[in-house]
Amino acid sequence: EADIYQTPRYLVIGTGKKITLECSQTMGHDKMYWYQQDPGMELHLIHYSYGVNSTEKGDLSSESTVSRIRTEHFPLTLESARPSHTSQYLCASSGSAPNTGELFFGEGSRLTVL
Amino acid sequence: AQRVTQPEKLLSVFKGAPVELKCNYSYSGSPELFWYVQYSRQRLQLLLRHISRESIKGFTADLNKGETSFHLKKPFAQEEDSAMYYCALRTGANNLFFGTGTRLTVIP
Numbered sequence: 001e002a003d004i005y006q007t008p009r010y011l012v013i014g015t016g017k018k019i020t021l022e023c024s025q026t027m028g029h030d031k032m033y034w035y036q037q038d039p040g041m042e043l044h045l046i047h048y049s050y051g052v053n054s055t056e057k058g059d060l061s062s063e064s065t066v067s068r069i070r071t072e073h074f075p076l077t078l079e080s081a082r083p084s085h086t087s088q089y090l091c092a093s094s095g096s097a098p099n100t101g102e103l104f105f106g107e108g109s110r111l112t113v114l
Numbered sequence: 115a116q117r118v119t120q121p122e123k124l125l126s127v128f129k130g131a132p133v134e135l136k137c138n139y140s141y142s143g144s145p146e147l148f149w150y151v152q153y154s155r156q157r158l159q160l161l162l163r164h165i166s167r168e169s170i171k172g173f174t175a176d177l178n179k180g181e182t183s184f185h186l187k188k189p190f191a192q193e194e195d196s197a198m199y200y201c202a203l204r205t206g207a208n209n210l211f212f213g214t215g216t217r218l219t220v221i222p
Contacts, residue, residue: 035212040123043158043200043212058209090158101146101204105158 002027006091006106013081014114021076021109023091032074033103035090036060043090049074081113116141118203120213127191128221135186135216137175137201146204147177147184150212153197161186161199171195191220 004025013019025032030051035043035058045058049068063085064078074093078085088110092103119138127133139145149161162170164177164184175186184201201213 033209040214042118042214045209045211048209059211101148101163101210102160103150103210107157 004106012112023074025093029093029095031094033092037088083113118213122216126219133191137184139203148202150200193220196220
């Protein structure tokens with residue numbers, strides 16, 4: 001079934017640890033996105049990719065990095081997690097043609113850094 | 115710079131009453147506006163887009179360029195409408211900018 005998957009759903013780790021949030025989609029979409037959302041705040045775009053080997057930073061500066069080696073996979077990495085990285089991270093994807101602007105979201109990864 | 119403003123964080127209405135969720139935007143180009151909804155324990159999903167001029171689950175939204183608004187309306191609220199609603203603006207760069215969201219509670 002076509003879907004977008006995020007793992008882990010919940011993660012609690014200590015300061016200084018390296019973490020990778022996984023995002024995979026089986027929808028055949030070429031565009032993928034990472035949004036960060038703090039409680040009661042806007043969703044902020046932190047990274048996006050329009051295709052393999054193409055990644056761009058979003059409107060919110062983030063210490064995280066992303067890669068797009070395969071069309072269906074768009075992992076987000078924090079080399080050294082800090083409490084300020086505690087947040088919800090949402091992955092999304094969208095198709096190109098026709099480009100309706102609709103984003104399809106995963107269930108999210110809630111990260112807590114102690 | 116582009117911005118989306120949803121002035122109400124919380125909105126409660128009684129079942130059967132009209133509901134209006136406000137959204138204002140600022141953008142110098144030609145805007146595309148969307149409403150996304152997140153029901154309890156579900157993912158964020160598209161509710162409607164202004165280009166389609168459609169009514170989804172009884173909700174409509176009209177783009178008012180003069181007032182730079184895209185308010186979401188429904189004449190008779192239902193309990194199943196209780197959810198978090200986000201207004202979003204797509205710019206020419208094809209990225210979506212979201213507001214802070216409004217949590218709608220429909221009281222039985």
